[in-house]
Amino acid sequence: MPEPTRTMAVKEVGARAVSHRLFWPLAALGTLLAINLIATPTFFNVRIQDGHLYGSLVDIVRNGAPVLLVGIGMTLVIATRGIDLSVGAVAAIAGAVACVYIVKSPADGAVGTAVVAISMALAVCVALGLWNGFLVAVVGIQPIIATLVLMVAGRGIAMLVTGGQITTVNNDAFAALASGHLLTLPVAALIALGVFAATQIVVRRTALGLLIESVGINPEASRLAGVRSRTIIWTVYVFAALCAGAAGLIIAANTHSVNANSLGLWIELDAILAVVIGGTSLAGGRFSLTGTLVGAMLIATLTRTIPNIGIPAEANYLFKALVVVIVCLLQSPKARAVLQRRREPIPTSREEAVV
Amino acid sequence: MKKTLIGLCALALGGMSLSACGSSEEGADDGSITMGFAQVGAESGWRTANTTSIQESAKEAGIDLKFSDAQQKQENQIKSIRSYIQQKVDVIAFSPVVETGWDAVLQEAKRANIPVVLTDRAVDTEDTSLYVTFIGSDFVEEGEKAGQWLVDNAEASDVDKDGTVNVVELQGTTGSAPALDRKKGFEDVISAESKIKVTASQTGDFTRDGGKQVMEAFLQSTPKIDVVYAHNDDMGLGAIEAIKAAGKKPGTDIKIITVDAVKDGMTALAAGEINFIVECSPLLGEQLMDVAEKVVAGEEVPDRIVTEETTFTPEQAAEALPDRKY
Structure with missing residues (x-):
C-alpha cells in the first residue's frame, strides 16, 4: 500500500518542480554548463590563485554582476508596468564621471579619491533616475519613450564628460570594485549579490513588493485605494538608475578605463532579457528577483560558452538567439501545452476538457 | 517673450545669411x-x-x-x-x-x-x-606585419618550448573591414611557418571589456597559449588584465601582438607587457x-x-x- 502513494508523491513533486516557473531557465542553465563541461573537462575546476578563487565559474559570476545589477533595477521598473531603456547610457555616465574625476584629481591613486569618485557617480545617477521618474510619474510620458530620451542623450553626456577619449585610470581602490577579492570571493559578485539580497528583503519583508505589484497591475485602482503610485514609480526609476550606475562603475573598474561609446552598450537589452527569462511579465505586476538572478547567470554563462566551445565569431548572435528562443519557448505555457498534447493520447486531453 | 523669440530668430537668420555670403566669397579665386x-x-x-x-x-x-x-x-x-x-x-x-x-x-x-x-x-x-x-591604412598589410614579426620571432615566441606556437586571436567587430583584413593578412603570413597555429579565434568587439572576457575564457579552454594576437590595442589591454588575473606574466609567459599604437598601448609596450605593436596611424x-x-x-x-x-x-x-x- 505505501508503495503506490510514494510514487504518486514523487510524481506530484516532480510535476510541481516542472511547473515551477524557474524550472526551465534552471534546466537551460544546467544544460549550458553541461555542454561547457563536455567541451572543456576542467570547466568546473576552481583553484586558489594569489589568494583568491580562480576558475570559469568564478569568472561567470563576476562577469554576470553588471547584468544582474541592472536586471534587479529593471525587474522593479517592469513590475510597475514600466521599462527603462536608459540604463546602458546611465552606466556609461557613471563610469565617465568616476574615471574623469579620478584622472583630474591631484591624488589619483588614493583610496579617498576613489570613494569620492564613486559617490559622485552614484549621486549623478540618482539625478538621472529622478529625471526618468519625473517624465514617467509626473508628466505621464510612456516609459519606453521617456527613457529613450536619456538612452540617446546619455551617451552624448558621457562623451562630453570624457571629451570623446578613452579615459584610463590608475587607482587600485577603484579597480578593486571589479577585480578585487574579499575572503577569496570577487568583489563585483559580492556587490551584486548584496544588492540582490537587500532588495529581496526590502520588497518581501515589507509591503513595498506588494505595492509595486499593485501599481503594475492597475495604477489607477491602487491610487484610489490609497497607494501613492507616483512616489513608488519615482522610487523604482531612481533605484534602477542607481543599479545601472553601480554596474557602470564595475564595468569601468574591470578595465581601469571608460569608453563612453561602448560601456554598457546594449546592457538594457541583456537586463530585460534576464528579467523575462526569470519569469517576470513585461505587462507588469507579479515579479521575481530570484528569476532575474537565474536569468542574469544564464546570460553570463551563454556569453562564456561562445568562446569556450569555439563558436565562430560570425555565428555568435545566431547561437545566442537560438538559446534564448528555446528558453522562451520552454517557458511559454502555450508552447508547452502544444508539446504535451502531442505526446499524450488524445482521449486523456478530451477527458480533461470535459472535467 | 514672443518678441524676443522673433528677434532671436531674425538675428539667427541674419547671421546665417551673413556667414553664407562670407564663405562664398572665400570660395572665389584668390x-x-x-x-x-x-x-x-x-x-x-x-x-x-x-x-x-x-x-x-x-x-x-x-x-x-x-x-x-x-x-x-x-x-x-x-x-x-x-x-x-x-x-x-x-x-x-x-x-x-x-x-x-x-x-x-x-x-x-x-x-x-x-x-x-x-x-x-x-x-x-x-x-x-x-x-x-x-x-x-592598408589593414591587410597591418595583419601581415604582425604575422611577419611572429614568424621572425617564432623561436622566442614558443614560450613553453613544445615545438608549436599556439596563437589565440582576438578579432575586431565581426564583419568590419579592419577585422576581416587584419585576420587575413596575419593568416597569410603565418601559414608559411608550420610551427605557428591559431588555436582559437573570437571577437572582442574592439573593446577592452570584450578582450578581457574572451581572454578569460581562452585561458581556461585553450591549453598552452603562447601568443595573443589582438586586432587593436584595447582588446590587447583587456587581455593583459585577464592574463594577470590568471597568475601569468603578460609579455613573458604569454606574448602579445596588437595593432593601433595608441598611447595606452604604447605605455604597456614600453613596460614590456605587450611585445609588438603595428601602427595604424x-x-x-x-x-x-x-x-x-x-x-x-x-x-x-x-x-x-x-x-x-x-x-x-x-x-x-x-x-x-x-x-x-x-
Whole structure:
C-alpha cells in the first residue's frame, strides 16, 4: 500500500518542480554548463590563485554582476508596468564621471579619491533616475519613450564628460570594485549579490513588493485605494538608475578605463532579457528577483560558452538567439501545452476538457 | 517673450545669411585652397587625433579648412558635403560613415567639378571616377606585419618550448573591414611557418571589456597559449588584465601582438607587457594636404595612397612615448 502513494508523491513533486516557473531557465542553465563541461573537462575546476578563487565559474559570476545589477533595477521598473531603456547610457555616465574625476584629481591613486569618485557617480545617477521618474510619474510620458530620451542623450553626456577619449585610470581602490577579492570571493559578485539580497528583503519583508505589484497591475485602482503610485514609480526609476550606475562603475573598474561609446552598450537589452527569462511579465505586476538572478547567470554563462566551445565569431548572435528562443519557448505555457498534447493520447486531453 | 523669440530668430537668420555670403566669397579665386572636410565624429581617441592632425596640417599648409562633424550619421555627412558644394570649395575630403549610398552626392560634386578625396575609410561604388583618391591604412598589410614579426620571432615566441606556437586571436567587430583584413593578412603570413597555429579565434568587439572576457575564457579552454594576437590595442589591454588575473606574466609567459599604437598601448609596450605593436596611424593630415594641393594644381595622383605607418618594439615605444599625441 505505501508503495503506490510514494510514487504518486514523487510524481506530484516532480510535476510541481516542472511547473515551477524557474524550472526551465534552471534546466537551460544546467544544460549550458553541461555542454561547457563536455567541451572543456576542467570547466568546473576552481583553484586558489594569489589568494583568491580562480576558475570559469568564478569568472561567470563576476562577469554576470553588471547584468544582474541592472536586471534587479529593471525587474522593479517592469513590475510597475514600466521599462527603462536608459540604463546602458546611465552606466556609461557613471563610469565617465568616476574615471574623469579620478584622472583630474591631484591624488589619483588614493583610496579617498576613489570613494569620492564613486559617490559622485552614484549621486549623478540618482539625478538621472529622478529625471526618468519625473517624465514617467509626473508628466505621464510612456516609459519606453521617456527613457529613450536619456538612452540617446546619455551617451552624448558621457562623451562630453570624457571629451570623446578613452579615459584610463590608475587607482587600485577603484579597480578593486571589479577585480578585487574579499575572503577569496570577487568583489563585483559580492556587490551584486548584496544588492540582490537587500532588495529581496526590502520588497518581501515589507509591503513595498506588494505595492509595486499593485501599481503594475492597475495604477489607477491602487491610487484610489490609497497607494501613492507616483512616489513608488519615482522610487523604482531612481533605484534602477542607481543599479545601472553601480554596474557602470564595475564595468569601468574591470578595465581601469571608460569608453563612453561602448560601456554598457546594449546592457538594457541583456537586463530585460534576464528579467523575462526569470519569469517576470513585461505587462507588469507579479515579479521575481530570484528569476532575474537565474536569468542574469544564464546570460553570463551563454556569453562564456561562445568562446569556450569555439563558436565562430560570425555565428555568435545566431547561437545566442537560438538559446534564448528555446528558453522562451520552454517557458511559454502555450508552447508547452502544444508539446504535451502531442505526446499524450488524445482521449486523456478530451477527458480533461470535459472535467 | 514672443518678441524676443522673433528677434532671436531674425538675428539667427541674419547671421546665417551673413556667414553664407562670407564663405562664398572665400570660395572665389584668390590663390589659396579651400577644403571642406566632413569627419565621421569623435568616437575614439584615434579619431580625435585624426581630426587634430587634419586641422593642424591645414593650418601649416595654408589651406582654408571648413570642418564638420557628422556625429556618426550619414545624412549629416551628405548635408555637409552638399553645403561644401554650394560654397564652391576647391576640394572635398571625407571619412565615410558607411560604405554605400554615396553615389548621388558624389555625382553632384563631380558635376560641380570639385574633386573628392576619401580618407581612412573607402566607399563601395562601381563608378571610381567619383573620387580622386583614397588615403588610408592598408589593414591587410597591418595583419601581415604582425604575422611577419611572429614568424621572425617564432623561436622566442614558443614560450613553453613544445615545438608549436599556439596563437589565440582576438578579432575586431565581426564583419568590419579592419577585422576581416587584419585576420587575413596575419593568416597569410603565418601559414608559411608550420610551427605557428591559431588555436582559437573570437571577437572582442574592439573593446577592452570584450578582450578581457574572451581572454578569460581562452585561458581556461585553450591549453598552452603562447601568443595573443589582438586586432587593436584595447582588446590587447583587456587581455593583459585577464592574463594577470590568471597568475601569468603578460609579455613573458604569454606574448602579445596588437595593432593601433595608441598611447595606452604604447605605455604597456614600453613596460614590456605587450611585445609588438603595428601602427595604424590617424595622422594622415600632411598627406591629405599634399594631395589636395596636387589635385587643385591639376597634377595626377595615385588612386590609392597608403598612410605612412611603422611598427614598434618595446625599446622604440619607450623612445616614441614622450611625444605620443593620442
